[in-house]
Amino acid sequence: MFFMADKLPFGDDAFINRPPLFCGVNYQFWKKSQWTEHESKKAQYDCIAKNIITSALSFDEFFRVSQCESIKEMWDTLEVTHEGTNNVKKARKHVFIQEYEMFRMQKEETIAEVQNRFTHIVNYLMSLRKIFEKEELNIKILKFLDRS
Structure with missing residues (x-):
């Protein structure tokens, strides 16, 4: 079988992201x-x-x-x-905003678990471009910690 590797319109070091080298054959293709x-x-x-x-x-x-x-x-x-699509993102954002607004410490939940859950909600909302003031977040979390 005869291969014309030396007649191909690209060199040994050719890249897919650059045009083939002209070697005198197939000018119309090369052009x-x-x-x-x-x-x-x-x-x-x-x-x-x-x-x-x-x-x-x-x-x-x-x-x-x-x-x-x-x-x-x-x-x-x-x-x-x-x-998801923009509509799915909006729906998720509304769900997380509602979770944020209704946030409460659950019975038998430790402070570490409350902080993790709160951080998860806030981080997700921030990834969807919701902006929070640090003071607002601090007051929100402190307000709902169980004092017992």
Whole structure:
């Protein structure tokens, strides 16, 4: 079997994120594949970002996004999968706001458990861009600690 590896329109060190090298064959293909400097940089950044994201994913998460064409598509897939759509985010935010407003220490709950539960609620709301004053949080937690 005869391979024309030396006639391929890319060199040994070719990258997927850069245009193929012209070796005198297939000029029409090579001409159409030339990238502008902006396109080349964009492809390079996209490749770097994909590597960063995929290196931080478990196998299941990697396979969820492995067929995505761009980093934006990967990010959007992960975001919708784990945070939900904007409507889901709004609904969750309202649930956590209600939990925050109705926050009380439960019977038989230790102070550490109260603090953990309160911190979880506040951190979730802050991740959804709810802003709290430190004084407000301190007063809220102190107000509902059981004095017994």
